[in-house]
Amino acid sequence: MTVQTMLNRKKAPKIIDAVEFHLALPPYQKYTLKNGVELYTINLGTQDTLMLNWVFFAGNWYEEKNLVAATTNYLLKNGTSKKNAFTINEHFEYYGAYLNRHCQNETAEISLHCLTKHVNELLPVVSELITDSVFPQEELETYKRNMQQRLQVNLKKNDFVAGRLIEAYLFGKDHPYGRYSELQDYDLLQQGEIKDFYKNNYQNGRCIIFAAGKLPDGLIKEIENHFGSLPLHPGKNAAGNIEHKISPAAEKKYKVINDPNGVQGAIRIGRSFPNRHHPDFQKMQVLNNVFGGFFGSRLMANIREDKGYTYGIYSYLLNQIQESGLLISTEAGVEVSDATIAEVYKEMKSLRDEPIGEEELQTTRNFMIGTILGDLDGPFHVAGRWKSIVLNNLDENYFYKGINTIKTITPQELHALANKYLNPEDFYELVVV
Amino acid sequence: MIQFEKFLLTNGLRLLVHKDTSTPMAVLNVLYDVGARDESPDKTGFAHLFEHLMFGGSVNISDFETPLQLAGGENNAFTTNDLTNYHIQLPAENLETAFWLESDRMLSLAFSEKSLDVQRKVVSEEFKEHYINKPYGDVWFKMRELAYKVHPYRWMTIGKELSHIEHAQLTDVKNFFYKYYRPVNAILVVAGNVDPASVYNLAEKWFGSIPAGEKYNRQLPIEPKQTAARKLEVKADVPLDALYKCYHMGTRLDKDYYTVDLLTEVLGEGDSSRLHQTLIKEKKLFSHIESYHTGSTDAGLVVIEGKLVKGVKMEDADRAIEEELAKLKSGLIAEKELVKVKNKTESAILFEDMSVMNRAINLAMYELLGDANLMNTELDKYHAVTAENILTTSQRIFDSNNSNTLYYYSNN
Numbered sequence: 001m002t003v004q005t006m007l008n009r010k011k012a013p014k015i016i017d018a019v020e021f022h023l024a025l026p027p028y029q030k031y032t033l034k035n036g037v038e039l040y041t042i043n044l045g046t047q048d049t050l051m052l053n054w055v056f057f058a059g060n061w062y063e064e065k066n067l068v069a070a071t072t073n074y075l076l077k078n079g080t081s082k083k084n085a086f087t088i089n090e091h092f093e094y095y096g097a098y099l100n101r102h103c104q105n106e107t108a109e110i111s112l113h114c115l116t117k118h119v120n121e122l123l124p125v126v127s128e129l130i131t132d133s134v135f136p137q138e139e140l141e142t143y144k145r146n147m148q149q150r151l152q153v154n155l156k157k158n159d160f161v162a163g164r165l166i167e168a169y170l171f172g173k174d175h176p177y178g179r180y181s182e183l184q185d186y187d188l189l190q191q192g193e194i195k196d197f198y199k200n201n202y203q204n205g206r207c208i209i210f211a212a213g214k215l216p217d218g219l220i221k222e223i224e225n226h227f228g229s230l231p232l233h234p235g236k237n238a239a240g241n242i243e244h245k246i247s248p249a250a251e252k253k254y255k256v257i258n259d260p261n262g263v264q265g266a267i268r269i270g271r272s273f274p275n276r277h278h279p280d281f282q283k284m285q286v287l288n289n290v291f292g293g294f295f296g297s298r299l300m301a302n303i304r305e306d307k308g309y310t311y312g313i314y315s316y317l318l319n320q321i322q323e324s325g326l327l328i329s330t331e332a333g334v335e336v337s338d339a340t341i342a343e344v345y346k347e348m349k350s351l352r353d354e355p356i357g358e359e360e361l362q363t364t365r366n367f368m369i370g371t372i373l374g375d376l377d378g379p380f381h382v383a384g385r386w387k388s389i390v391l392n393n394l395d396e397n398y399f400y401k402g403i404n405t406i407k408t409i410t411p412q413e414l415h416a417l418a419n420k421y422l423n424p425e426d427f428y429e430l431v432v433v
Numbered sequence: 434m435i436q437f438e439k440f441l442l443t444n445g446l447r448l449l450v451h452k453d454t455s456t457p458m459a460v461l462n463v464l465y466d467v468g469a470r471d472e473s474p475d476k477t478g479f480a481h482l483f484e485h486l487m488f489g490g491s492v493n494i495s496d497f498e499t500p501l502q503l504a505g506g507e508n509n510a511f512t513t514n515d516l517t518n519y520h521i522q523l524p525a526e527n528l529e530t531a532f533w534l535e536s537d538r539m540l541s542l543a544f545s546e547k548s549l550d551v552q553r554k555v556v557s558e559e560f561k562e563h564y565i566n567k568p569y570g571d572v573w574f575k576m577r578e579l580a581y582k583v584h585p586y587r588w589m590t591i592g593k594e595l596s597h598i599e600h601a602q603l604t605d606v607k608n609f610f611y612k613y614y615r616p617v618n619a620i621l622v623v624a625g626n627v628d629p630a631s632v633y634n635l636a637e638k639w640f641g642s643i644p645a646g647e648k649y650n651r652q653l654p655i656e657p658k659q660t661a662a663r664k665l666e667v668k669a670d671v672p673l674d675a676l677y678k679c680y681h682m683g684t685r686l687d688k689d690y691y692t693v694d695l696l697t698e699v700l701g702e703g704d705s706s707r708l709h710q711t712l713i714k715e716k717k718l719f720s721h722i723e724s725y726h727t728g729s730t731d732a733g734l735v736v737i738e739g740k741l742v743k744g745v746k747m748e749d750a751d752r753a754i755e756e757e758l759a760k761l762k763s764g765l766i767a768e769k770e771l772v773k774v775k776n777k778t779e780s781a782i783l784f785e786d787m788s789v790m791n792r793a794i795n796l797a798m799y800e801l802l803g804d805a806n807l808m809n810t811e812l813d814k815y816h817a818v819t820a821e822n823i824l825t826t827s828q829r830i831f832d833s834n835n836s837n838t839l840y841y842y843s844n845n
Contacts, residue, residue, distance in 0.1 A: 009536075013533050016526045047783060049787060089704040093703050096777045098780075113784065142717065146713070264558070294502075306551065308555045311556075311558045331561075367503075367506075373524055378788075
């Protein structure tokens with residue numbers, strides 16, 4: 001008999017189960033620059049590419065007026081006393097480098113991706129952006145006008161509108177996690193307050209640096225040279241001394257008409273959830289996977305693959321430091337929006353009523369471990385994990401505890417968790433049409 | 434340099450293996466030589482709908498997703514005007530699971546009426562989500578029809594209209610499968626922490642016995658040379674006026690391809706590009722503008738698109754773009770600008786190739802173009818482009834007789 005005729009296509013090949021995989025988070029090396037700023041390095045990889053992140057504690061948590069943090073972050077590269085915006089952009093692009101800025105809730109970043117051979121041409125200019133940005137009035141005006149126009153376009157998109165509103169319901173419109181921008185907020189921005197924010201939160205700000213890739217000799221020294229003598233401070237505790245009170249909306253159900261001719265409703269269903277330090281957080285990540293965390297989840301299997309109500313439906317835990325949230329998000333035809341919401345609650349009920357079967361749980365365990373294994377591939381991904389650990393004030397035990405939770409959590413624990421957290425009366429519900 | 438080994442199975446299936454022991458993962462990628470350009474004009478959107486049906490169960494395996502998840506794997510797929518591609522990533526130890534799943538759906542689908550029924554709805558929702566319920570969502574339906582008169586690039590991958598998808602029948606599905614989804618029309622790439630000899634054995638074991646099928650020889654109408662400027666005006670419920678211009682360029686294998694790619698970088702990719710600097714920053718006519726090209730296998734399009742600052746007249750904005758094109762057509766670009774776009778390209782290639790998944794997909798795509806090793810000679814071709822090339826190519830492409838302009842006006 002040949003191999004071909006023996007082939008049984010109905011029988012799955014043997015697999016190695018996830019519990020057999022030993023996942024290790026490659027360690028960082030930490031340096032402390034002369035000014036106390038901490039530099040975390042991940043020296044890994046085979047390619048001659050680098051990623052550097054300068055994380056400042058300069059997110060909207062620290063602003064006194066809406067949009068000041070985001071605007072300061074955005075305009076960091078729009079002019080110094082020596083270079084105009086064009087010269088700065090041209091410099092980074094000439095070396096094929098990507099210089100990006102991101103403003104989040106507590107933190108705001110500058111990130112640089114470049115070929116290793118060019119890094120020494122780029123570090124001095126990053127340093128210049130941190131010490132000498134001037135925020136020219138003309139650049140600010142152009143930014144205000146263009147961002148207002150972009151916002152006008154986005155406000156036509158139901159999913160954009162829904163994303164803003166649900167977080168405002170969960171955390172309150174005055175809380176950094178729930179705050180969003182209106183067109184007129186841009187008109188109110190003043191150059192002076194941008195410059196003040198820059199002075200306090202960048203020039204003299206709190207900063208952590210991450211560097212990842214196949215690190216060249218001398219990189220640490222170069223970073224010390226360009227950043228170690230700046231009047232920066234070490235970063236600890238992302239929230240600083242500032243407290244913002246969470247004030248969730250009283251009303252739980254909303255229907256917003258955004259586009260009278262709309263053919264789809266943007267649906268968001270969400271509740272608040274404790275942060276990563278809570279013992280339920282990592283367990284909830286497993287339950288979330290079963291519920292709506294990936295393509296094979298119950299929400300997707302039922303609402304897309306069985307009913308065809310939507311192109312996609314997901315649930316996820318918000319990536320926030322102080323307080324998280326559990327969100328379900330989808331776009332569904334207007335005529336099936338109500339049915340979609342009903343099915344979401346049915347899936348919650350089924351998780352509350354009956355413990356997950358062993359086979360489904362094993363599939364979830366293996367999928368999650370496989371995904372983490374893939375996510376640990378390469379220096380940039382490893383650095384991303386470490387960044388999250390450091391900024392959330394955790395340590396590597398958190399990573400290993402998470403792996404252990406995935407491998408050992410029982411159907412009973414998940415059942416209890418569903419009964420604790422998947423009750424419809426705790427959820428805010430929003431449809432934007 | 435991306436190393437790979439190439440094998441040909443007895444049924445005509447091409448196999449490429451790329452070994453990288455620095456990752457614990459493996460990727461199995463299958464590319465089928467069929468895209469939206471192969472559809473008939475009254476059944477558009479079918480190649481993409483079909484991609485969805487590939488997840489609805491195969492002849493011996495009713496559920497594709499669960500066994501893959503059990504093996505710690507994840508997968509996805511995409512359809513373009515030119516091709517359809519499926520990729521699986523999983524821990525290298527469990528690679529055989531990917532062979533089992535992917536070979537069974539090449540052998541035969543389950544052809545379930547239920548799956549067709551559901552996926553018709555899912556794709557209809559995808560259509561609504563991306564093209565109806567979005568401001569400017571219909572632009573490319575109009576633009577493709579303006580620029581292409583005979584070539585099937587005149588419709589979108591999602592399909593020309595919802596009704597084509599809604600009317601798809603199971604017989605269409607079967608015919609499509611047996612015409613295009615055969616080993617002779619496919620390319621298999623396995624990459625990651627794998628051993629080429631064992632991969633070859635696995636490929637023979639799982640794919641070797643699938644009937645070869647008939648080679649599909651594509652005979653598409655060639656788009657005739659455009660001889661007069663085309664223009665279209667549209668009014669829609671959007672907040673801002675927008676302007677789109679398209680110019681015909683050569684095919685993916687045209688020797689000018691690399692020049693065109695750099696040309697669009699010079700013109701409108703990045704914050705130091707010409708359109709960004711002149712039209713957003715200096716003249717303040719646009720709030721957003723960019724240029725790029727479609728990069729398609731058959732003759733493609735160079736695109737310039739932007740949103741106008743409120744109050745700016747469409748004609749003035751258009752004229753300002755023309756002035757920038759005239760500058761490109763009338764003098765050599767500076768050496769520094771040329772080096773910049775080459776450096777950007779080198780960097781983009783290196784960053785893209787960091788992911789083993791991207792390397793696998795790119796090997797398949799280059800093999801489809803004729804030779805996977807093209808992947809390793811790209812950078813040299815970019816480096817060989819001169820300022821003179823940029824000049825003559827701009828003159829040829831940015832000819833007003835080759836232009837398609839869409840004025841997309843805001844109603845309010």
